[in-house]
Amino acid sequence: MYIDPHIHMVSRTTDDYQRMALAGCVAITEPAFWAGYDRSSPQGFQDYFRQLTDTEPKRAAQYGIRHHTWLCINPKEAEDPVFAHEVIALIPSFLACESVLGIGEIGLNKNSRNEIEILEAHLELAAKHDLMVLVHTPHLEDKLKGPRLIMDAIRNQGKLDPGRVLIDHVEEHTVGIVLERGFWAGMTLYPDTKCTPQRAVDIFEMHGTERLWINSAGDWGQSDPLAVPKAQLEMRARGHTEASIRKVSFDNPLAFLSQSGRFKTA
Ligand SMILES: [Zn+2]
Numbered sequence: 001m002y003i004d005p006h007i008h009m010v011s012r013t014t015d016d017y018q019r020m021a022l023a024g025c026v027a028i029t030e031p032a033f034w035a036g037y038d039r040s041s042p043q044g045f046q047d048y049f050r051q052l053t054d055t056e057p058k059r060a061a062q063y064g065i066r067h068h069t070w071l072c073i074n075p076k077e078a079e080d081p082v083f084a085h086e087v088i089a090l091i092p093s094f095l096a097c098e099s100v101l102g103i104g105e106i107g108l109n110k111n112s113r114n115e116i117e118i119l120e121a122h123l124e125l126a127a128k129h130d131l132m133v134l135v136h137t138p139h140l141e142d143k144l145k146g147p148r149l150i151m152d153a154i155r156n157q158g159k160l161d162p163g164r165v166l167i168d169h170v171e172e173h174t175v176g177i178v179l180e181r182g183f184w185a186g187m188t189l190y191p192d193t194k195c196t197p198q199r200a201v202d203i204f205e206m207h208g209t210e211r212l213w214i215n216s217a218g219d220w221g222q223s224d225p226l227a228v229p230k231a232q233l234e235m236r237a238r239g240h241t242e243a244s245i246r247k248v249s250f251d252n253p254l255a256f257l258s259q260s261g262r263f264k265t266a
Helices: 014-022 042-061 081-088 113-129 145-157 175-180 197-207 227-237 242-258
Strands: 002-004 025-031 066-071 100-107 132-136 165-167 184-188 212-215
Touching (some): 002 227, 002 242, 014 025, 025 132, 042 066, 042 081, 081 113, 113 132, 113 145, 132 145, 145 165, 175 184, 197 212, 212 242
Parallel strands (some): 002 025, 025 066, 066 100, 100 132, 132 165, 165 184, 184 212
């Protein structure tokens, strides 16, 4: 049994839901992100948010999987602040929806001034509505700069508890500083880029399993919606206990996400 706490099902087929259910997936969370193309108007996000809060939960339910979501405008499309603020203004009308856990995945792409303005606007919205936050971190040459800027923005906001914020896409270089500052950390498992299942298990062996989770981020690019059960297999092959396998792939996401009061596995 497992939870995939970060997967972009809008870009996956219904067959993927079936394969995930067969592999033991009982619940997922889907952050709003780039759809593989830039949307031409804020109205495009209105439809996307409907897809996330209405269509995908129904598609997942056919296979006994609980679907939850996070809303935002992703940093890749946040370079135009006027456009981005119009999208952010759409979010409050979706917050009554029971499957919405919070704001995400927000963060930075190129660490630009406009992106930082929009990041701060999202953090303001999260603080105002007492929402949890899921953060995307950039993969640039300087791997520490993006996460540091983001964590500083969260601290400067002043009202957000780091224990209710998860910083995703951590790697060997960033996992330590994220955990030290009291945040939760996520490892994104990709076939070649970001973190492979083998590297994720190495990181567990070096940093322990507290406040850490794994996810597949399965999206429109080359990615693997079964990456979490593959990491479970890797842990089993290396002799990790069933309790620690369950901790990283079920108990930890359950503990973090349950703080929203809305997360369900059945
Ligand atoms: Zn993502």
